[in-house]
Amino acid sequence: MKLVTAIIKPFKLDDVKVSLENLGIQGLTVTEVSGFGRQRGHTEVYRGAEYTVDLVPKVRIEVLVEAADSAKVVDAVVEAARTGKIGDGKVWVTDVDAVVRVRTGERDEDAV
């Protein structure tokens, strides 16, 4: 099993979600996060005082998938989240040792 984690631009969330649903994904988790990459921050001005906001709002999506599906999921996320401009985010895949579905107690592949 794999965990696909994606950091994307917040306004791309709906596109990514639709494209993952079309792929047959059964569930995902979304978190509002902030951070910076090459995009760095932006500037805000209040009464002439300029602030550099370093940490930009992003959305983190996490999807548990069977190992065989992970490449397809990654491709779908990347395609849906891309604008071509700096700050589009990143996607990575990690190994998962064990999964349990809380309601039924099903384990591993059955629980994904």
Added chain:
Amino acid sequence: MLLADAVTPDSGNTAWILASAALVMLMTPGLAFFYGGMVRGKNVLNMLMMNFICLAVVGVLWIFFGFSWSFGASHWGGLIGWTKDFYGLGKPDVLTGVWTSSAKVPILVFAMFQLMFAIITPALISGAIADRVKFWGWTLFVLLWASVVYFPVANWVFGTGWILNKLRAEDFAGGTAVHINAGSAALALVFVLGKRAGWRRDPMRPHNVPFVLLGASLLWFGWYGFNAGSEGAADGTAGLAFTTTTVATCAATLGWLLVEQLRDGKPTTVGAASGAVAGLVAITPACAFVSPLGGIAIGFIAGMLCALAVGLKFRFGFDDALDVVGVHLVGGLTGTILIGFFGFDHGALAGGVEAKRGLFYGGGLALLWVQIIAAASVFAYSFVVTFVIGSIIKALGLLRVSPEAEQVGLDESEHAETAYAFSSVSGGTLTHPSGGAAAASDPARLSGQGV
């Protein structure tokens, strides 16, 4: 100013002043939101409370002696006022009397209208010292400051005292007594108090800009009572004050945004709100003494000047957190002094206002000179006395919160509250169901009582 009982109140004037009093009351909560939106989220409740407590404290002082000291008879050559019969505001003559022979408004109606001015003036100061003052220390400051600064200065400017009656300066609704007074006090108190931890290093962005514009809009709305109500009657002069108040605020908003566009490249929401307030401040002393075109000029100048003045604190290194000096002191000075240029004689309007001509209307320098003396006097008195009051409270250890309290935020450290409980995962249990130290801290005791 006389006790003329056996005169029937004028119902139209009385209705307008009652409505105006309620309008001006709303300005203090409006100011609380204007300021509250500009502080960081961990201090917003403290900012609201610093304003709200002014209603509570000054409202009580006003009945005991505030009205008497502000609007009582003049003593010591116009330096101080009091009238014994006004203490407690319950004497039969006070309850049945009307305030002036011309406007014929009941004394208590006039007293409630003026109370709202006495409340908002100390509240204005709070923005300068945001994020770092002990709540009860601030409350003590409000009590002392209203008593020895606002009440005497109100007597000088609105009552029987020397600025109105000897110097004969023009301040229709409080450019000196309210705005220069509060702005000067803010500057003095910032010097006593010192900077916030991390000022000029940490980001201290406004946490809720919609609050700022909402608060400014409430201020604008309430300001019609402040300015047009200061006529004391529902007449043509009130209409002129209403008009100049409107157009000066519009022009000041444009002036501030113009400066921002040229200097920063973007017109901001906080700038529009601040420009409106700067215009309201500047037109306050002038609103019945200038023409509508004069009002536009005063507003536009004040909007641009204040937009530039808010940068002074960085140049001179004083942490006037929410720019009380840049907006209220500079705006108040601008309006008070510009009367010396734009003052015009509207002889055609009814109402007991004596209007003198300024420099641009053939009046020469006489009025300008008088305005400068009035502004400088209130500035100096307020600065010195505020410095002393602030220093006493500081010496008592009641002024500044600990560095740890400042770090966690004053909502938690001073009030044991959180403004925005958005997180569903904050956890915790109810440890004292009804308050008091004796309440159960062990959940088992609750179930033992059959809950």
